[in-house]
Amino acid sequence: MEKLLKYCLKSALFIVLFSCNNSEENFDHLSQAERQKLSTEVFDGGSHLPQGSVKSMTRIERAIAIDPGNCDAVRELSVAYLKRGMPDKWKPQMDKTVECNPEIWTGYRGYNYLWFYRDYKRAIADFNATDSITPDFTEAPQGHSVDFWRGIAYLGLKEYAQSISYFDKHIAKETAESGEDWVEQEAFLYKGIAHYENKQPEKALESLNKVIHYSKNLTADGKYYKALILAEQQNCTKALLLVNEAIADFNNGYFNSRDYVETIRQIYMEDLNKLKTQVDTCLAATI
Amino acid sequence: MRILKIVGWIALSALVICVALFAFSYYNYFGKFPEDRNKYSDYIGHIDQETALLNDVFTLCGEGAIYKTHHGAPKDAYNGGKNTFKKRVLESYKTNGATESGYVNFRFLINCEGNPGWFEVLEIDMNYEKTNHNPEMVSQLLSITSDPTNWSIYKVGEDPVNYYHYVSYRIENGKITEILP
Numbered sequence: 246m247e248k249l250l251k252y253c254l255k256s257a258l259f260i261v262l263f264s265c266n267n268s269e270e271n272f273d274h275l276s277q278a279e280r281q282k283l284s285t286e287v288f289d290g291g292s293h294l295p296q297g298s299v300k301s302m303t304r305i306e307r308a309i310a311i312d313p314g315n316c317d318a319v320r321e322l323s324v325a326y327l328k329r330g331m332p333d334k335w336k337p338q339m340d341k342t343v344e345c346n347p348e349i350w351t352g353y354r355g356y357n358y359l360w361f362y363r364d365y366k367r368a369i370a371d372f373n374a375t376d377s378i379t380p381d382f383t384e385a386p387q388g389h390s391v392d393f394w395r396g397i398a399y400l401g402l403k404e405y406a407q408s409i410s411y412f413d414k415h416i417a418k419e420t421a422e423s424g425e426d427w428v429e430q431e432a433f434l435y436k437g438i439a440h441y442e443n444k445q446p447e448k449a450l451e452s453l454n455k456v457i458h459y460s461k462n463l464t465a466d467g468k469y470y471k472a473l474i475l476a477e478q479q480n481c482t483k484a485l486l487l488v489n490e491a492i493a494d495f496n497n498g499y500f501n502s503r504d505y506v507e508t509i510r511q512i513y514m515e516d517l518n519k520l521k522t523q524v525d526t527c528l529a530a531t532i
Numbered sequence: 533m534r535i536l537k538i539v540g541w542i543a544l545s546a547l548v549i550c551v552a553l554f555a556f557s558y559y560n561y562f563g564k565f566p567e568d569r570n571k572y573s574d575y576i577g578h579i580d581q582e583t584a585l586l587n588d589v590f591t592l593c594g595e596g597a598i599y600k601t602h603h604g605a606p607k608d609a610y611n612g613g614k615n616t617f618k619k620r621v622l623e624s625y626k627t628n629g630a631t632e633s634g635y636v637n638f639r640f641l642i643n644c645e646g647n648p649g650w651f652e653v654l655e656i657d658m659n660y661e662k663t664n665h666n667p668e669m670v671s672q673l674l675s676i677t678s679d680p681t682n683w684s685i686y687k688v689g690e691d692p693v694n695y696y697h698y699v700s701y702r703i704e705n706g707k708i709t710e711i712l713p
Contacts, residue, residue, distance in 0.1 A: 291565055293561070294562070294565060295575070295602075296602065297575050297576035297577060297601075297602070298575050299567040299568070299569065299572045299573075299574065299575060300562070300565040300566070300567055301565075302568075302571075302572045302576065303565065303566055303567050303568040303571075303572065304565055304566075306568065306571065307566075325575075325576035325577065326576060326577075328602065328603035328604075329576060329577035329601075329602075329603060329604070329639070329696075329698065330577075330604065330637045330639050330654070330698030330699075330700055330713070331576070331577065331637075331639070331654065332635060332637070332654070332656050332660045332700075333654060333656055333660060333661060333662050334576075335660070336659075336660035336661075361712070361713070362635070362700075362702070362712075363702055363709070363710040363712065364702075502607075504603075505603050505606065505713055506606060506712055506713040507606065507614055507712065507713060511614070513613055513614070513615040514613070515613065515615050515616070516615070
C-alpha cells in the first residue's frame with residue numbers, strides 16, 4: 246500500500262512537471278540547424294489538430310518559440326483569424342509572416358486582401374511588390390500567377406483596361422508555356438466579364454466562347470454572360486437556349502464559387518431566373 | 533472449468549491490450565499536445581455567451597454544441613441565398629450621414645430554429661485596427677443582421693443544430709460596398 250502511494254505521488258509529480266508552461270522552455274543549447282529541425286517537427290507533428298484549437302495554437306507558438314524563422318508556423322497562426330472574421334487579429338500576424346519571408350508570403354497576403362476583404366488596392370500593391378521581390382519569375386500565390394490575381398483585383402476596382410491587360414499577359418504566358426487548354430477557365434471568364442462591363446460585347450463573346458469550349462460545355466457562368474449579351478443584341482432564341490443550359494449547369498454544380506467567401510461576380514439562381522424572364526418577354530414581343 | 537478460466541484470462545488480456553492501445557493512440561494523436569490556456573482561453577473565434585450582445589433573446593438547442601466554427605456557414609446560412617440577404621441589407625440600410633470607412637464585422641450564433649443571437653461586434657478601420665465607428669451605423673447594421681428572417685436552419689443529417697457564422701460589411705464613406713463572406 247505504501248509502495249502504491251509512493252508510485253501515485255511520483256506519477257502526479259511527473260504529470261505536474263510535464264504540463265508546465267512551455268514558455269519556460271529554453272532552446273539556447275541547440276544549434277540553429279537543430280532548432281529548425283525541432284521547430285519543423287513540432288509544427289508538422291500537430292498538423293492534424295483542429296485549426297484554431299487551443300492545442301493547435303499552443304503547438305504553433307511553441308514551434309515559433311523554438312525557431313522564430315519558421316515562417317510557415319508564423320503564417321499558420323494567422324489563418325484561423327482570417328477564416329473566422331477577425332481582421333484585427335489576422336492583420337498583425339500576417340504582417341509578421343511577410344516580414345519573416347517576403348518572397349513567399351507577400352503575394353499570399355495580397356490574395357487574402359483580394360478575397361477575404363475585397364481590399365483591391367492593397368491586394369494590387371502586394372502583387373506589384375512581388376515583381377520586384379522576385380524579378381526573375383512571376384509569383385503564383387495559391388496556385389495562380391499574380392497577373393491572374395491582378396486581373397481579378399482590377400475587375401473589382403472596375404478598371405477594365407488594366408484588368409484585361411493582366412489577363413492577356415497571363416493567358417499569353419500560360420499559352421506559350423503549356424498551351425491554351427492549360428489556362429484557367431476563370432481567366433477567360435473574368436476577361437469576358439471585364440469586356441462585357443466595359444461595353445465590348447464582341448470581345449466578351451470571344452472570351453466566353455473559350456470558357457464554354459474549355460469547360461466542355463459545362464459552365465453556368467459562361468453561358469449566363471453569353472446569354473446576357475445575346476439578349477441585349479435581341480438574339481432571344483439563342484439566348485433562351487443558353488440560359489436554359491446555364492440553369493441546368495448551375496443545378497448540376499457547374500458554376501464559379503469559392504469555399505470560404507463568395508466569389509467576385511458570383512451568379513445565383515435568381516440571376517438566371519431573372520434573365521430567363523427577360524428573354525421570355527423578349528421572345529413574346531417578337532412573335 | 534480450467535479451459536473457461538484460460539479463455540477468461542485471454543479475453544481479459546485482449547481487452548486490457550485493446551484499452552492500452554486505444555489510450556496510447558489517443559495520447560499520441562491528441563492527448564500529448566499541451567494547451568496554453570493563459571494565452572488561448574478557448575478556440576479561435578469562440579463567442580463568450582455571457583458577454584455577447586442579444587444573448588437573452590433566444591436559447592441554444594440541445595447541449596449547446598456549436599457547428600461550423602471553422603469558417604462560419606457562407607453556403608448554408610443565408611435564408612433564400614446570399615443574394616437575397618444582400619438585397620435585403622442594401623434596401624434596409626440608410627447611410628444617414630455616416631462618412632466613415634472600414635469594416636463592421638458581426639460574429640454570432642444561430643440556433644437550431646434559425647434564430648440569431650450572441651453577437652460580437654468588431655469595428656475595424658481601413659488599416660485593420662480596432663476603432664469606434666458611428667454608433668448609429670453600427671446599431672442599424674446590428675438590427676438588420678439580427679433579423680431572424682435572414683437566417684437558415686442548418687442540419688447535420690436530419691437534425692437541426694446551432695452554428696456559428698459571421699458577416700463582414702465593408703464600408704466606404706458610409707456606404708456598404710461589400711458584404712462578406
